Amino acid sequence: MDTAATGLTFRDAIDADVDVLVALIESAYRGEASRAGWTTEADILEGQRTDPEGVLEVIKSPDSRLLTVWREGRPVACCQLEHRGDHAYFGMFAVSPGEQGAGLGKLVLAEAERQARETWAVTEMHMTVISVREDLIAWYERRGYRRTGRMTPFPYGDERFGIPRRDDLRFELLVKELH
16 A cells, blocks of 8 residues: 555565564654653563564564555554454554654554455454553544453563563453454
8 A cells, every 4th residue: 555645655564674663663662762652661561572583473474464654765653464263463563653643553553454354354353452551442442442351461571572560461352343
């Protein structure tokens, strides 16, 4: 997809994109740079959000793709789409902190839903969100996602997912029907 009016280009990630995408994802969630946007997890998690191996795994997986959004030769957003039978999983969503709050995230989410529906004929999109991220969950609810109350534990002790700053973290499943 090319949206000339906004100067954005959507495409699937390739191996050569890994390092810039890791930097984008880290900037949206971790450290001081992430505080420029509203999606930061810096108050609840330290350490890394992802690594080159994790990003490459998404790119290489046959049932997965990493949708990227580019403006003027640099990535400004990305998200993982994974085909899981009758539904798709949405993850690894990142919007550059300087681009947040202007509607780009909403545009990317809508395009991800459209592509999942058209490519895999799925009827639902699933995602997991850290349950204490009430502002983020509310953002998804405004876009049609519903809380299920189904929780899975946070992987405490696995620093690939970050170093928790609190002991009450868990993931909640959010679901949206795709029409």
